[in-house]
Amino acid sequence: MRLLTLLCAISTAISTTIAAPAWAETETFRYDIRLEAPSAARDLLVKHLNIYKWQQKNRFTPELLQRELSALPAAASDLLATEGYFDAKVEATLNEDTATVYIKVDLGEQTMVGNTSVVLQGAIVDDPERYATLMQRFSRRGDLLEDGPFSQSIWDDFKKRALQTVQARDYPAASLLDSEAVIDPVRKEAQFNLLIDSGPAYVFGPATINGLSRYPEGLVQERIKIAEGSRYSRSALNELQADLQSMPHFATALVDVQLPQQAPYVAPIRVDVQEVPFKRWNGSLGYSTNTRFKSEAAYRYHDLFDKGWVFDGRVRLEQLEQAAEASVTFPRGASNWEHRVWGSVLAQDLQGLNSHLYKTGISRVQKKDEIERFFALQYQIESRKFDGGGEEYPQSFTLNHVWTQRKLDNPNNPRNGYLLQLEAGGALKQILSDASFLRLYGRGVYYSRIGQQGQFIGQASVGQTFSGSPAGITSDWLFRAGGAGSVRGYDYQSLGVQSNGSTVGGRVLATASLEYQHPVIRDWRAAAFVDYGGAGADWQSLQPVTGLGLGARWNSPVGQVGMDLAYGVDYQQIRFHFAMGLAF
The missing domain is CATH 3.10.20.310 (membrane protein fhac)
Structure with a gap:
């Protein structure tokens, strides 16, 4: 059992x-x-x-x-x-x-956006010009949304934009009194309704500055271009904040206003800054196949002569190139121009040409939105020695203008947008120069996403130095090409004009590059590229070359690392290009 x-x-x-x-x-x-x-x-x-x-x-x-x-x-x-x-x-x-x-x-049928309505009340009703401007903007925004798909994010964005549009000028205390998205289940349509109270119209009051202990108050006061009693503008506050944040004297800057709840509606401006120390040391180590191992040391002092002037000193040592520079930068004033004086020396031993270039000059630069304008007046003298024998000592007193536009989604790691740079400069033989010449140069870089993860980068540059002869023109007003950042597959600065056993600069330049990048793992991206171009004595003798290859890009925590294995088609040679920097 x-x-x-x-x-x-x-x-x-x-x-x-x-x-x-x-x-x-x-x-x-x-x-x-x-x-x-x-x-x-x-x-x-x-x-x-x-x-x-x-x-x-x-x-x-x-x-x-x-x-x-x-x-x-x-x-x-x-x-x-x-x-x-x-x-x-x-x-x-x-x-x-x-x-x-x-x-x-x-899923069924998706609901679409129908009519949009924004009703304004408050003091803005007595401001017909501003009222009409806002209603036109709301109407244009509604036209863009109408007959498009409805979503919660679109509805939230519509409310946010409408309120911010009212608050941007004159009416910073505007508030959203009522909002509703009415869904018609039969017509599959969503109607947006907003009621916004503008509140009173404000004007700017006096500015107070907080956080200064090291630097003079005038350093900030000169940046404030907002007139007391002028109409409130959010963009004016944003511009002032961006201007202060760009100054080397401050780690952070915050600009805002205090809004009184009762008349008179005068909004005092409050500026809060966090200062950086007077002195700063920086150093870096790196390697590139262009100039081999390098080290750099830099020193900055932010308050020269107790005037907020910035002194910069820098020394860079590379195997094939050495440089030293000292400069003083003066704070921007009401004109928004920044002025700088400097002196520098550059020594190079590249492609059979041993040169020492000495410069001194003064420059002014203005940055506004995405546009930068740069002017420089400088004197330079050069010592050139050729491997095949012979020496030259050209000098130039030049005036140069550089216009740059940066329209990028991210200035540090762009994925979309473009960069355009145009230069014009030259010298007259009658004014401290051995030759008269005019140099024109242009460069463009275009970034574009391809699909969800891919990226296309296109680059092109063209330049010409107009003169009867290259004799008497210092090297940096002529053109050479080759190496990383130029035509890969060829040695750095190896494309130019042959003279006395050395490769020297030519009077014309034309290069172009197409590159596709795709993420591989984490911060690594694979790249495929083709480069084309070169430099020559003139357009008739220019012999452009082709380079193509594969590469890798790594955005490391200590800096960007780039590696390329390129084949120089015309010289039938393989070159490895590598660049890495470590800051400390």
Whole structure:
């Protein structure tokens, strides 16, 4: 009898094990998900549904899964409603034998944006010009949204933009009194309605400056171009803040106003700055295939003669190039121009040409929005020695203008946008120069996303120095090419004019580059490129060359690392280009 009972128990245990669902076979509970949904909804559901978040949780249990399945259709419908799918149907089932969750989604028809209405009240009603301007902007914004898809983010953005538009000028205390998005389930249409109270019109009051202990107050006061009693403008405050933040004297700057709740509606300006120490030392180590190993040391003093003048000293030592520079930069005044005086020396031993270039000059630069204008007046003298024998000592007294436009989504790591640079400069033989010449140069870089992750970078440069002969012209007013940042596959500065066994600068330059980058892992990007161009004595003798290859880019925590393996088609040679810098 006992034996029969034992056999029955074993039989029951075996049958129970055979019939148990798949999740009982292991101690760690796992389940799969099969989602049947249009692409418009897939990413949203995968990102936000809890069933995906808990899929890898070790402590998740079958009981919790059943509970989540019962709540999933409602949760998914709420998510889809934020994208305008108010009639979506969601089914969720579980196959216990395979521990697989099946989710099926029918989106239905998406709701579109219909009419938009913004009603203004408050003091702005008595300001017909400003009132009309705002209503025109609201109308244009509504026209752009009408007949487009509705989503919660679009509705939130509409409210935010409308309020910020009113607050941007004259009415910083404007508030949103009422807002509603009326959904018509029959017409599948959403109507936007806003009621905004402008509040009173404000004017700027006096400015107070806080946080100064090292530098003179006039350093900041000269930057404040907002007249007391002028109409409130958010852009004027933003411009002042950006101007102060760009100054080397301050780590941070914050500009805001205090809004009184009762008349007179005069808003005092409050400027808060955080100063940096008087002195700063910087150093860096690096390597590039252009000039080999390098080290650099820099010193900056922010308050020369107690006037807020900035002194900079810099020494750079590389195997093929050495440089030293000292300069004094004067703070920008009411004209928004920054002035600088400097002196420098540059020694190079490249492609059979040993040169020492000495410069001194004065410059002025103005930066406004995405445009930078630079003017420089400088005197330079050079010592050139050729491997094949012979020496030259040209001198130039030059005037130069550089116009630069940067329209980039991110100045440090651009993915979209462009950079355009145009230069014009020259010298007259009658004024401290050995030759008369005019140099024109232009360069452009274009960045564009390709697909979700790819990036295209196109570059082109062209230049010409107009003169009867290159004799008597210092080297940096002529052109050489080759190496990283130019035509890869060829040695640095190796493309130019052959003279006395050396490669010297020519009077014409033309280069172009096409590069495609694609992310590989984390901060690494693979690159494929083709470069074309060169430098020559004139356009008739210019012999452009081609380089192509593969590379890698790494945005490391200590700086950017670039590596390229390039093939110089015309010289049938392979060159490795590498650049790395470490700041400390």
